[in-house]
Amino acid sequence: MRRFIPFLFGSTVYCQEKNNFFTSKEINHKFKNVYQIDGQQTIHLLSILRNKETDIIKFRQITDRLTRLLLETGLSFLEKVTSEKQTPLDKYTSKELKCEEQDICIVSILRSGNTFLNSCLQVLPKATIGQILVQRNEENHKPIQYYDSLPSDLSNKQIFLVDPMIASGGSAKQVFGIINQTRCITTQYHISQYQYPNIKIITVSLDPILTPNCYISPGLGDFGDRYFGTL
Secondary structure: OOOOOOEEEEEEEEOOOOOOOOOHHHHHHHOOOEEEOOHHHHHHHHHHHHOOOOOHHHHHHHHHHHHHHHHHHHHHOOOEEEEEEEOOOOEEEEEEEOOOHHHEEEEEEEOHHHHHHHHHHHHOOOOEEEEEEEEEOOOOOOEEEEEEEOOOOOOOOEEEEEOOEEOOOHHHHHHHHHOOOOOOOOOOHHHHHHHOOOOEEEEEEEEOEEOOOOOEEOOOOOHHHHHHOOO
């Protein structure tokens, strides 16, 4: 049976809820399947990413730092195995991840999701990689799949889906369908937490505005263009 506990990682996520910002404590209490990292850890880094004057070198550096935070936070939710081990001085109770690195598959939503891969592989060098290209139709904003490359056997994989910005949720929903799952996400997380309770969304910020063109505001601009230098 597939051990699919969907983790969705995004630097910024749109939340359709009163067009207000929430504190990390409010978010983690209100939206049971959404976890926002404590703002004291991320407010400085996110502020630099948002700034349109941030150059490409700094943007990449900060992205890598935030990715590590997001990934380590996601790993902290996974099941642990308790055992007794020895330090150089004394015995201690060890609590380590039950799954092995090679049991984790990082699925990137192309192309912006690839901005997370460098840091993910530094933390999990044995993880497998899946890639899915889903792009938005600019007229109706519906996701269209163009390409996918996934490991042949996902039946025993813990899947981490990475996409730096989650707006309408259409691409993520499409990707979950591609990997043959019945669960999906919606932009209305206050509904999603009851309909799809097994999805864990890890983010740095919930942003309050989605423009008519389905861009997150204040957001970060076009994440992929800024990271890859294709502005």
